[in-house]
Amino acid sequence: MxxxxxxxxxxxxxxxxxxxxxxxxxxxxxxxxxxxxxxxxxxxxxxxxxxxxxxxxxxxxxxxxxxxxxxxxxxxxxxxxxxxxxxxxxxxxxxxxxxxxxxxxxxxxxxxxxxxxxxxxxxxxxxxxxxxxxxxxxxxxxxxxxxxxxxxxxxxxxxxxxxxxxxxxxxxxxxxxxxxxxxxxxxxxxxxxxxxxxxxxxxxxxxxxxxxxxxxxxxxxxxxxxxxxxxxxxxxxxxxxxxxxxxxxxxLWLDLARHSNRMADRLRAGIEQASTARLAWPTASNEVFAIISKSAAKTAEDKGAKFYEWPIPESQPELVSGNETLIRLVTSFATTNDDVTGFLACLA
Amino acid sequence: MxxxxxxxxxxxxxxxxxxxxxxxxxxxxxxxxxxxxxxxxxxxxxxxxxxxxxxxxxxxxxxxxxxxxxxxxxxxxxxxxxxxxxxxxxxxxxxxxxxxxxxxxxxxxxxxxxxxxxxxxxxxxxxxxxxxxxxxxxxxxxxxxxxxxxxxxxxxxxxxxxxxxxxxxxxxxxxxxxxxxxxxxxxxxxxxxxxxxxxxxxxxxxxxxxxxxxxxxxxxxxxxxxxxxxxxxxxxxxxxxxxxxxxxxxxLWLDLARHSNRMADRLRAGIEQASTARLAWPTASNEVFAIISKSAAKTAEDKGAKFYEWPIPESQPELVSGNETLIRLVTSFATTNDDVTGFLACLA
Amino acid sequence: MxxxxxxxxxxxxxxxxxxxxxxxxxxxxxxxxxxxxxxxxxxxxxxxxxxxxxxxxxxxxxxxxxxxxxxxxxxxxxxxxxxxxxxxxxxxxxxxxxxxxxxxxxxxxxxxxxxxxxxxxxxxxxxxxxxxxxxxxxxxxxxxxxxxxxxxxxxxxxxxxxxxxxxxxxxxxxxxxxxxxxxxxxxxxxxxxxxxxxxxxxxxxxxxxxxxxxxxxxxxxxxxxxxxxxxxxxxxxxxxxxxxxxxxxxxLWLDLARHSNRMADRLRAGIEQASTARLAWPTASNEVFAIISKSAAKTAEDKGAKFYEWPIPESQPELVSGNETLIRLVTSFATTNDDVTGFLACLA
Amino acid sequence: MxxxxxxxxxxxxxxxxxxxxxxxxxxxxxxxxxxxxxxxxxxxxxxxxxxxxxxxxxxxxxxxxxxxxxxxxxxxxxxxxxxxxxxxxxxxxxxxxxxxxxxxxxxxxxxxxxxxxxxxxxxxxxxxxxxxxxxxxxxxxxxxxxxxxxxxxxxxxxxxxxxxxxxxxxxxxxxxxxxxxxxxxxxxxxxxxxxxxxxxxxxxxxxxxxxxxxxxxxxxxxxxxxxxxxxxxxxxxxxxxxxxxxxxxxxLWLDLARHSNRMADRLRAGIEQASTARLAWPTASNEVFAIISKSAAKTAEDKGAKFYEWPIPESQPELVSGNETLIRLVTSFATTNDDVTGFLACLA
Missing domain, CATH: 3.40.640.10 (Type I PLP-dependent aspartate aminotransferase-like (Major domain))
Structure with a gap:
């Protein structure tokens, strides 16, 4: 993950x-x-x-x-x-x-x-x-x-x-x-x-x-x-x-990009349906920004997921509430369906 | 070569x-x-x-x-x-x-x-x-x-x-x-x-x-x-x-360097014995500078040898006579005995 | 002026x-x-x-x-x-x-x-x-x-x-x-x-x-x-x-600065009382920023006053109304009382 | 001087x-x-x-x-x-x-x-x-x-x-x-x-x-x-x-340059005739380079002359003998005949 x-x-x-x-x-x-x-x-x-x-x-x-x-x-x-x-x-x-x-x-x-x-x-x-x-x-x-x-x-x-x-x-x-x-x-x-x-x-x-x-x-x-x-x-x-x-x-280059975008699509879809997370912005490529409860973030990290917390943009100070955090998730050619499934499971 | x-x-x-x-x-x-x-x-x-x-x-x-x-x-x-x-x-x-x-x-x-x-x-x-x-x-x-x-x-x-x-x-x-x-x-x-x-x-x-x-x-x-x-x-x-x-x-790194130096040694030895070439300087690593007759240089190039003619140093204007040229030969881990033998043959 | x-x-x-x-x-x-x-x-x-x-x-x-x-x-x-x-x-x-x-x-x-x-x-x-x-x-x-x-x-x-x-x-x-x-x-x-x-x-x-x-x-x-x-x-x-x-x-340096500040004081006082102008900011040194009617600005220029129109700060877009302009007035050791009086007269 | x-x-x-x-x-x-x-x-x-x-x-x-x-x-x-x-x-x-x-x-x-x-x-x-x-x-x-x-x-x-x-x-x-x-x-x-x-x-x-x-x-x-x-x-x-x-x-600019060059001319002429000094190079403008005996240099400095000793050019290592020094003399619009006369007197 x-x-x-x-x-x-x-x-x-x-x-x-x-x-x-x-x-x-x-x-x-x-x-x-x-x-x-x-x-x-x-x-x-x-x-x-x-x-x-x-x-x-x-x-x-x-x-x-x-x-x-x-x-x-x-x-x-x-x-x-x-x-x-x-x-x-x-x-x-x-x-x-x-x-x-x-x-x-x-x-x-x-x-x-x-x-x-x-x-x-x-x-x-x-x-x-x-x-x-x-x-x-x-x-x-x-x-x-x-x-x-x-x-x-x-x-x-x-x-x-x-x-x-x-x-x-x-x-x-x-x-x-x-x-x-x-x-x-x-x-x-x-x-x-x-x-x-x-x-x-x-x-x-x-x-x-x-x-x-x-x-x-x-x-x-x-x-x-x-x-x-x-x-x-x-x-x-x-x-x-x-x-x-x-x-x-x-x-190959286009196939790899399609793969990472597809992995990101699955992340986006899963996040939209999760109760503990929501999308920060409607992204379209291989980067997904999610507003996620701090407890879900902790769960994911405990299970080995690697991601960065992201700074709140100066122009959107209200984006995140107190018990939430903004995270960035980036997929790549090497991301697997299991990685995505595993991560989404942490949000359940 | x-x-x-x-x-x-x-x-x-x-x-x-x-x-x-x-x-x-x-x-x-x-x-x-x-x-x-x-x-x-x-x-x-x-x-x-x-x-x-x-x-x-x-x-x-x-x-x-x-x-x-x-x-x-x-x-x-x-x-x-x-x-x-x-x-x-x-x-x-x-x-x-x-x-x-x-x-x-x-x-x-x-x-x-x-x-x-x-x-x-x-x-x-x-x-x-x-x-x-x-x-x-x-x-x-x-x-x-x-x-x-x-x-x-x-x-x-x-x-x-x-x-x-x-x-x-x-x-x-x-x-x-x-x-x-x-x-x-x-x-x-x-x-x-x-x-x-x-x-x-x-x-x-x-x-x-x-x-x-x-x-x-x-x-x-x-x-x-x-x-x-x-x-x-x-x-x-x-x-x-x-x-x-x-x-x-x-x-490995030392072995590779020893190999290229050894190939250069063989080049140096061969050039010292050649009638159409001589060493410009007593080098010790994988670079050999030879003063070579223009005809021998031509022969070598015709046979596929790749090397650069080198500028005559400003401090040694007399280094090379009219029908000669100064060339640089660099060996590497990939240089073979056959490369060296082939080149030296051009000087005969 | x-x-x-x-x-x-x-x-x-x-x-x-x-x-x-x-x-x-x-x-x-x-x-x-x-x-x-x-x-x-x-x-x-x-x-x-x-x-x-x-x-x-x-x-x-x-x-x-x-x-x-x-x-x-x-x-x-x-x-x-x-x-x-x-x-x-x-x-x-x-x-x-x-x-x-x-x-x-x-x-x-x-x-x-x-x-x-x-x-x-x-x-x-x-x-x-x-x-x-x-x-x-x-x-x-x-x-x-x-x-x-x-x-x-x-x-x-x-x-x-x-x-x-x-x-x-x-x-x-x-x-x-x-x-x-x-x-x-x-x-x-x-x-x-x-x-x-x-x-x-x-x-x-x-x-x-x-x-x-x-x-x-x-x-x-x-x-x-x-x-x-x-x-x-x-x-x-x-x-x-x-x-x-x-x-x-x-x-001397302090006297000169006092003089130019004093000339600016007189400008500020005059502008505050003028019907065609008002101060943009409460300045304290030898620069005065005035919001002035375009007609008064024209009058002053016609009478030989030299000053620059100033860009409206991005943070204060409402500062100036349609028939006004923002100008900068800078005084110096060489500014005279007559210069100030002459300029203020243009605002009357 | x-x-x-x-x-x-x-x-x-x-x-x-x-x-x-x-x-x-x-x-x-x-x-x-x-x-x-x-x-x-x-x-x-x-x-x-x-x-x-x-x-x-x-x-x-x-x-x-x-x-x-x-x-x-x-x-x-x-x-x-x-x-x-x-x-x-x-x-x-x-x-x-x-x-x-x-x-x-x-x-x-x-x-x-x-x-x-x-x-x-x-x-x-x-x-x-x-x-x-x-x-x-x-x-x-x-x-x-x-x-x-x-x-x-x-x-x-x-x-x-x-x-x-x-x-x-x-x-x-x-x-x-x-x-x-x-x-x-x-x-x-x-x-x-x-x-x-x-x-x-x-x-x-x-x-x-x-x-x-x-x-x-x-x-x-x-x-x-x-x-x-x-x-x-x-x-x-x-x-x-x-x-x-x-x-x-x-x-004026040409007059000033003519004056300083003229002062340099007088210096050059005097140095050529002095027994304790000679010109280093045949200069033509307002800079004069003299090879001067160390004792004459000392005399001049003691009498208040100001000048710089100059580094011997790398290309002319033999320029100066052991008891001599190379000095630079620069004239300007402000140099007077008396300055020159005074300096030359130090060389006598």
Whole structure:
């Protein structure tokens, strides 16, 4: 009953096997091998256009270097207050980009397009003292497990275009969002106006497979140097390429995301029916937030369930009553039906 | 006949197998799992004292963050002109540490202690305009395949102590140096006065396994934040831990280094006897630099040998005559006797 | 009728004269002259304890380098949302300190101590992902012209001490706050728990005279290098020292601040009685914020008055009705009674 | 007999007077006043083309921000080993530009164009690991008082153009070089291929008057934000503008430079005839380097002369014999004939 995070899982056997199979032989280093190039081509195929792809070590690196690539002195990147770049990256986006984050409110973990318009207007391009708008970043799926609809991404992209701002998507849980919406990778990204994507494989069954994807390769020219100077260029880059090779083969990545979402669906359904718990938000991907009685939480922990208590959002101080707690449950490719059944039994 | 670099090899089967075996189950993320802690303990055992260990993604990260951890405004890090930090890291050490490198000459790729004393004296601690000495970094084995003797490290460390400077060792090829000297890890590091070590596993049979080792854990307190802000904290950290687990098991790491050094020995012996080639420098680890006739180089390449032509050092302009070229040959755990025999045959 | 900003004034004649008188002769450069040292001693006298003083070029430099001197990786500096560091310095504090700002609400431009306690608690010292509290900065007088009472500074300092955080005061309008409270420099700073002060002279009658003051000189050791590396060490440093010499002579600085506060008092009194205007906030220093009918604003501008329209605070959207506007009026040593009378006449 | 540095002088009376005269009245802040704009126009007139001008606080700021404005990740700026940016700015150019300096040898303090070609060739634009050439900076007059001829600047500029590199000139002693060559400002800069100039007024009679000049204003667009974020935008910017106003009036700046050069000429002539001293290098501006007997140096110091002993260049270890010392003598607008006569008398 490991629901602490999808990064507590290891690697899916097929991906691990593919990596193992790659270990022999020799290949050019630093991302220039045939396998690296095959995977780059695979990304272009998946996204239905020529893309530039850069492997990096962590999701934090993918986000930070993406934002760094579009920065300017005095620039401001706009994100949701609960975004990973704001809450969980120890200032790395600011450090690498030399820019500041400004947060834009919105319900259910998503930036509100009207609030974005208002906020961006406070940072015009000649705002020498105050700072100027430089980029917008959204998280798909969001940090609270919700998913931007295509129309919602359109609305954000419209504000970006009107203000000449590049749009970055933090896709640490890209696949979970994709199968939740049931759309194609192209439909959820560049067809909506997304310029740069942090494409995460780690949380969905890889060991360590994160990529920055530029939908306009022309804009990626500086990234080779930005990445190398950031100490993020792997010598044996094919160890990432091999993971992606297994990840993409026969649509494994989508199957894994469907599995974790399905496990989350079962959790949601069970929680809705439980007397000791209720859903905090209507999530759609592999994260479930439940308001649960403290006694049920204690029972679950005693029986070995792993999960994190979650801070009450500042905007929803009334969310939880005195004898309750807010918890986060994350499913992964490795979550089993028994895990879910076992956890739900604790709520009875 | 792949002699381009030891990072053209994949992963040793035992390490790849150990990683594969780790893929199941769940474990705490971000370096807190039991396996992570087991490996940290293993490092302490190997170095015969309590050490603090930080996994990072690349050797460049290990070097850059090591130097960053001991920097100060206006600080200068001293290195050999051919050091990896100076030549091959795209300015990452400067970027992360906010400090400048100053190079100190010395024959055979090693800092000359007298030259170091002279150079450090130019940067006293109150040199507000010129900058002040902050750290010394040496590479073991060096970039040209030579190895500092214990006495040579002592001499450097003596200068460091006299000037209150921390001593960092770039051990991207630590194991190759260790078995070349036939000493213990402790003898080659903290017993000599080394404070911080970049411990490399990637070039010696791992996929991606680099660690920063602090011999005084008290000095490592800020590194947790330095690493996280540098986007170098792996979520599934155990994928590195597992590689090190295989790497250290039954002394595999030393066996692999002995093998590559032995392959280099055979190359050296063969080149010394060849009429079309000679050794550029008396190297001792798994890198061999040969001055070879252009025709022999052509022959080797035609037969499929992979190696890099190497720039003539500025300090040795006469090294190579007109019909010759300087090449670098690097052996690895995966180099075979047949590879060596085949290459030497090209020189006949 | 120049009320746009106190930095639209030139230099007070006595300060300009003192600077002129200094132009002859020779003196040691880079802050080591006798005059520099005399002024440092003068600061110690004014603050009734040994302080370390660093002249810099701008208030932005004073704030940014102050915060840089107490930073750490992943550190967070806390400030009011309307603070100059947050609103008007183009990200310089983040750039120099490598740290992020977090804003803490509070009415009338002042940080609320309870809100500070709550906010700081979100950034504990081991918050590797979220970031950790590093410093608190308050502005005295605030950006909206109010002044922290001694008790209010005490309350902030208590939170700082409880959390081990250094307290910085942005004193761009230090003198105006001081005479508004009628207390001594020591009472408003280190006796309250302030550790570092940005001491501004420019807005109160100097050309360019800003200083960073450390109340514990031991904590200032790195500042020499931080300042030099930031390109803020003046060669002919005595041109700043001379201004401060004139500034402090016979209490000129306090007289000038009293004058500008008095002019602001007259503006406040006049506005309270005007039918076309009212005060936005009960300010106490040399800044007056008025809600004024658009027609009266037009009249004043037509008659040559200079002032800025001010953005409506996000926290007070109802502040201004449709036919009104919010304006800022700043007085200085150079403001005359006629300027004030002339402006008030426009409101009649 | 103050020959320690030209920054030991104060301000020329005409400049000090002009600044004093400016102290009254009100004017728009942050470089937007009429006087600021008049001076910008004056720069364009002096340089015979439209230029963009940015006042900053120090020569270090001018150099650092100039180089920052043309940097790129992994970029390298080329300078002479004795350049101010390399020797005397505490790493500020690296800090602001995020780039590394590489030194290029050359006799008499000037970059050798052939050595530059060779060095630049080591940093091609695709040198991901090694770093890539980004800018060249020369110092005019040089740090040892010599002056690049127009042909010598042409030779450097030719290398820059061939490699697509912007050329920066550190003109901390611009006027001294200009009158030494007897050419126009345009001839010594953009007509030669200089792109960006650090124009220094401080050492030649101003208090604090440094400007960055872009000969192609289109390339200056980001500098507004770069400067503000660097805390280098003065509020009462007209205090610099006023100094430049006096500096340029009736060619005062050239007269002052001619005076200091003439004083240096007299020093040079006297030293050549002295039995106890000789010239180290054939300098042409207001810096004189003399090899002087230790006893004569002692005599001069006893009689009150101020000067610095200078480090022996690494490239000329034989320059000075055992009973001699190398000293630097700098003249300024404030140096008198009596100062020179007095000093020369010490050598008799």
């Amino acid at each position: 490991f629901f602490a995070s999808d990064n507590w899982a290891g690697a899916h056997p097929k991906i691990a096997q593919r990596l193992f199979a790659e270990s022999g032989g020799f290949a050019a280093a630093y991302g220039t091998s045939d396998l690296d190039q095959k995977i780059e081509a695979k990304f272009s195929e998946i996204f239905e256009r020529d893309v530039a792809v850069f492997f990096v070590a962590t999701g934090t690196a993918a986000n930070s270097l993406s934002l760094a690539s579009v920065q300017k002195p005095g620039g401001i990147s706009f994100c949701h207050p609960e975004a990973h770049v704001a809450e969980d990256e120890c200032g790395a986006p600011d450090f690498f980009s030399g820019a500041r984050l400004a947060t834009v409110e919105g319900v259910l973990g998503k930036i509100d397009p009207k609030a974005l318009t208002t906020k961006v207007a406070r940072f015009p391009q000649d705002a020498l003292h105050h700072g100027r708008a430089a980029a917008v970043t959204i998280t798909q799926a969001t940090e609270i497990g919700t998913v931007y609809s295509l129309a919602e991404i359109d609305a954000i992209a419209t504000v970006c275009k009107a203000n000449g701002l590049p749009l970055h998507m933090d896709g640490a849980r890209f696949a979970n969002a994709l199968v939740a919406l049931g759309v194609s990778p192209a439909e959820m990204t560049w067809k909506r106006g997304v310029d740069i994507l942090s494409f995460g494989g780690t949380k969905n069954g890889c060991w360590c497979a994160e990529a920055i994807v530029f939908f306009n390769p022309e804009q990626a020219k500086e990234m080779h140097f930005i990445r190398k100077r950031a100490a993020q260029l792997f010598s044996k880059s094919r160890f990432i390429a091999a993971q992606f090779d297994g990840y993409f083969e026969d649509g | 792949f002699f381009a670099s030891d990072n053209w090899a994949g992963a040793h089967p035992k390490i790849a197998q150990r990683l594969f075996a780790e893929s199941g189950g769940f474990a705490a993320a971000y370096g807190t799992s039991d396996l992570d802690q087991k490996i940290e303990a293993k490092f302490s055992e190997i170095f015969e004292r309590d050490v603090a260990v930080f996994f990072v993604a690349t050797g460049t990260a290990a070097n850059s963050l090591s130097l960053a951890s001991v920097q100060k405004p206006g600080g200068i890090s001293f290195c050999h002109p051919e050091a990896h930090v100076a030549e091959d890291e795209c300015g990452a050490p400067d970027f992360f540490s906010g400090a400048r490198l100053a190079t100190v000459e010395g024959v055979l790729g090693k800092i000359d202690p007298k030259a170091l004393t002279t150079k450090v004296a130019r940067f006293p601690q109150d040199a507000l305009h010129h900058g002040r000495a902050a750290a010394v970094t040496i590479t073991q084995a060096t970039e040209i395949g030579t190895v500092y003797s214990l006495a040579e490290i002592d001499a450097i460390a003596t200068v460091c102590k006299a000037n209150g400077l921390p001593l960092h060792m770039d051990g991207a090829r630590f194991a190759n140096a260790l078995v070349a000297l036939g000493v213990s890890p402790a003898e080659m590091t903290w017993k000599r006065g080394v404070d911080i070590l970049s411990f490399g596993g990637t070039k010696n049979g791992c996929w991606c396994a680099e660690a920063i080792v602090f011999f005084n854990p008290e000095q490592a307190k800020e590194m947790h934040f330095i690493r996280k802000r540098a986007a170098q904290l792996f979520s599934k950290s155990r994928f590195i831990a597992a590689q090190f687990d295989g790497y250290f098991e039954d002394g | 120049f009320f746009a900003s106190d930095n639209w004034a030139g230099a007070h004649p006595k300060i300009a004269q003192r600077l002129f008188a200094e132009s002859g002769g020779f003196a040691a450069a880079y802050g080591t002259s006798d005059l520099d040292q005399k002024i440092e001693a003068k600061f110690s006298e004014i603050f009734e304890r040994d302080v370390a003083v660093f002249f810099v070029a701008t208030g932005t430099a004073a704030n940014s380098l102050s915060l840089a001197s107490v930073q750490k990786p992943g550190g967070i500096s806390f400030c009011h949302p309307e603070a100059h560091v947050a609103e008007d310095e183009c990200g310089a504090p983040d750039f120099f300190s490598g740290a992020r700002l977090a804003t803490v609400e509070g009415v009338l431009g002042k940080i609320d101590p309870k809100a500070l306690t709550t906010k700081v608690a979100r950034f504990p010292q081991d918050a590797l992902h979220h970031g950790r509290a590093a410093a608190v900065t308050i502005t005295q007088a605030t950006e909206i012209g109010t002044v922290y009472s001694l008790a209010e500074i005490d309350a902030i300092a208590t939170v700082c001490k409880a959390n081990g955080l250094p307290l910085h005061m942005d004193g761009a309008r230090f003198a105006n706050a001081l005479v508004a409270l009628g207390v001594s420099p020591a009472e408003m700073t280190w006796k309250r728990g302030v550790d570092i002060l940005s001491f501004g002279g420019t807005k109160n009658g100097c050309w360019c005279a800003e200083a960073i003051v450390f109340f514990n000189p031991e904590q200032a050791k790195e500042m020499h290098f931080i300042r030099k590396r930031a390109a803020q060490l003046f060669s002919k440093s005595r041109f700043i020292a001379a201004q401060f010499d004139g500034y402090f002579e016979d209490g | 103050f020959f320690a540095s030209d920054n030991w002088a104060g301000a020329h009376p005409k400049i000090a007077q002009r600044l004093f005269a400016e102290s009254g009245g009100f004017a728009a802040a942050y470089g937007t006043s009429d006087l600021d704009q008049k001076i910008e126009a004056k720069f364009s007139e002096i340089f015979e083309r439209d230029v963009a001008v940015f006042f900053v606080a120090t020569g270090t700021a001018a150099n650092s921000l100039s180089l920052a404005s043309v940097q790129k990740p992994g970029g390298i700026s080329f300078c002479h080993p004795e350049a101010h940016v390399a020797e005397d700015e505490c790493g500020a150019p690296d800090f602001f530009s995020g780039a590394r300096l590489a030194t290029v040898e050359g006799v008499l303090g000037k970059i050798d164009p052939k050595a530059l070609t060779t060095k630049v060739a080591r940093f091609p634009q695709d040198a991901l690991h090694h770093g890539r050439a980004a800018a060249v900076t020369i110092t005019q007059a040089t740090e040892i008082g010599t002056v690049y001829s127009l042909a010598e600047i042409d030779a450097i500029a030719t290398v820059c153009k061939a490699n697509g590199l912007p050329l920066h000139m550190d003109g901390a002693r611009f006027a001294n070089a200009l009158v030494a060559l007897g050419v126009s400002p345009a001839e010594m800069t953009w007509k030669r291929g200089v792109d960006i100039l650090s124009f220094g007024g401080t050492k030649n009679g101003c208090w604090c008057a440094e400007a960055i000049v872009f000969f192609n204003p289109e390339q200056a667009k980001e500098m507004h934000f770069i400067r503000k974020r660097a805390a280098q935008l003065f509020s009462k910017s007209r205090f610099i503008a006023a100094q430049f106003d006096g500096y340029f009036e009736d060619g």
